[in-house]
Structures are given as structure tokens and as C-alpha cells.
Amino acid sequence: MNYNQQQAEWITQQILQELAAHKDLAETHSSPTLSIPVGISNRHVHLSREDMDALFGHGSTLTRMKAVKQPGQYAAEETVTLRGPKGELQKVRVLGPLRSATQIEISVSDGFVLGVKAPVRMSGDLENSPGIEIIGPYGRVLKTDGAIVAWRHIHISPAQAERFALRDGMEIDVRIDGHRGGILSHVVVRVSADAVLEMHIDVEEANGFGLRNGDCVTRVSASDRQDY
Incomplete structure (x- = not known):
């Protein structure tokens, strides 16, 4: 083996050792x-103050049934019926507390039953989402948007x-x-x-x-x- 070959082999070994050292360092400092x-979410509805009044009576409040894991949020005793162009879903749970805008969270198969094509969205992203009729014990509201499949x-x-x-x-x-x-x-x-x-x-x-x-x-x- 001549000098140039020895030098090339030595450089290669040094590079390999350095790469191995960097790999070990990265593994040592990697995230735990x-x-x-x-938490599995079934279909549910978040209501605004205005829609709560229309569905359950003016000044009505949600009745806490059980807390969910995220602080301050809970499943309420109140339920509603969702009605779409093709069918309806009954006893859909309302989640509290009230929000600034009503949001209906359904599954893809729920959309088939109702006859709406709800987009997969993050909570609160309701622009250009389909509307649906919500029916409560005191009245009903026809939403122009608000139905999503939660991301x-x-x-x-x-x-x-x-x-x-x-x-x-x-x-x-x-x-x-x-x-x-x-x-x-x-x-x-x-x-x-x-x-x-x-x-x-x-x-x-x-x-x-x-x-x-x-x-x-x-x-x-x-x-x-x-x-x-």
C-alpha cells in the first residue's frame, strides 16, 4: 500500500469515527x-349562548353530568337531535362549557346518515363547513355552518x-x-x-x-x- 492509499484510508477511518461519535451524541440527547x-370522542355538540337559549329556553344552563380529562370541560346531561338532508341522529351529547360559536363534531359515517360531507378540521375552523338542523326540547336552530370531523x-x-x-x-x-x-x-x-x-x-x-x-x-x- 503506497503513501496516498494509507493517507486516504486514515482519513476515511477518522471520518467514520467522527460520524459514529455524532450519532452517539445525538442518541444521548434525543427526546425521551x-x-x-x-381519549375517544363520540359525536357531540358545543353550543353558543344564543343557540342554547333557542334549544333549551332563555337563560338555561348546562347540567354537568361528568367531567372530561381536559380541565374545565364536561359532558352535560342535555342532548339534542341532529337532522340533515337524509336522516337524523338522536340523543347527541352537548359538551360544556358554552362557546362563542356552535360546533357539531361528527364522524364520517355520521355524515352518511345525515347526508352532509363534513370536512376534517381542527376545532374552531368552521369556515365553509356544512350546516345542519339542531333540535332541542324548546326549539330548533338551522345552522349554516359548523359541522366538522375533528382532526x-x-x-x-x-x-x-x-x-x-x-x-x-x-x-x-x-x-x-x-x-x-x-x-x-x-x-x-x-x-x-x-x-x-x-x-x-x-x-x-x-x-x-x-x-x-x-x-x-x-x-x-x-x-x-x-x-x-
């Missing part, structure tokens, strides 16, 4: 494993988000174990001060992966993505 409890998302506090290198609005992948497990992509991160760690998906997505309330999923790291 994030295990996320699952799967994760609620997380700022402290946890910082620990796991997450930002509000970013999308991540999660791994679901079990016989029907797999990778669920495009899960949106929602960071808020009072959030409790939880991933929200609808009934159809949960059934597809064999998930139940309280099951846990795991964030997929960059190194894990190379395996699929």
Missing part, C-alpha cells in the same frame, strides 16, 4: 419516549411540550401496539397552559386500531421512522 393516553390531535402542556421537543401546531406520528396496531400519522400537537396530556381521536379511528379509552400510544421518533 413520550407515551400518550387516548386527531394531542393536548399537551407547555412544560411537557418543551421536554419532548414539541411545538404547537406541529404534526407527529404515533405508534399503536396490539393486534390491530400500526402507525397513525399527521397527529396535530395542541399546546395550552392548562392541558392534560391526551390524544383525541374519533370512534372510527379508535375502532380501526383496536383502541379503548385510556390506552396509550407512543410517539414515533426520527430514528424509528427509518424502520417503516
Whole structure:
């Protein structure tokens, strides 16, 4: 082996050693494993003050039935009927507290029953969404928009988000174990001060992966993505 060949081999070895060192350093400083409890959302309605008055009587208030995991939110005793061009869904739960705008969250199959094509959206993004008739014990309202299929998302506090290198609005992948497990992509991160760690998906997505309330999923790291 001549001098040039020896020099080239030495340089190659140095480069390989440096790359290995950087890899070890990156693995040492990588984000810890994030295990996320699952919350499954069935169809439900969030009402504005105006629509609450129309459906349940002027000045009426929601009756708390049970708290949900996110602080300040709860399932109410009150239910409504949703009516669309093709059919209706009865006893749809109202969630509290009241909001500034009424929002109807349904599944894709619910849309088939009602005869509406609700877009997959993040909560609050109601522009150009279909309307639907909501019927309560004291009256009814015909909404011109507000029906959506909720985009799967994760609620997380700022402290946890910082620990796991997450930002509000970013999308991540999660791994679901079990016989029907797999990778669920495009899960949106929602960071808020009072959030409790939880991933929200609808009934159809949960059934597809064999998930139940309280099951846990795991964030997929960059190194894990190379395996699929």
C-alpha cells in the first residue's frame, strides 16, 4: 500500500469515527419516549349562548353530568337531535362549557346518515363547513355552518411540550401496539397552559386500531421512522 492509499484510508477511518461519535451524541440527547393516553370522542355538540337559549329556553344552563380529562370541560346531561338532508341522529351529547360559536363534531359515517360531507378540521375552523338542523326540547336552530370531523390531535402542556421537543401546531406520528396496531400519522400537537396530556381521536379511528379509552400510544421518533 503506497503513501496516498494509507493517507486516504486514515482519513476515511477518522471520518467514520467522527460520524459514529455524532450519532452517539445525538442518541444521548434525543427526546425521551413520550407515551400518550387516548381519549375517544363520540359525536357531540358545543353550543353558543344564543343557540342554547333557542334549544333549551332563555337563560338555561348546562347540567354537568361528568367531567372530561381536559380541565374545565364536561359532558352535560342535555342532548339534542341532529337532522340533515337524509336522516337524523338522536340523543347527541352537548359538551360544556358554552362557546362563542356552535360546533357539531361528527364522524364520517355520521355524515352518511345525515347526508352532509363534513370536512376534517381542527376545532374552531368552521369556515365553509356544512350546516345542519339542531333540535332541542324548546326549539330548533338551522345552522349554516359548523359541522366538522375533528382532526386527531394531542393536548399537551407547555412544560411537557418543551421536554419532548414539541411545538404547537406541529404534526407527529404515533405508534399503536396490539393486534390491530400500526402507525397513525399527521397527529396535530395542541399546546395550552392548562392541558392534560391526551390524544383525541374519533370512534372510527379508535375502532380501526383496536383502541379503548385510556390506552396509550407512543410517539414515533426520527430514528424509528427509518424502520417503516
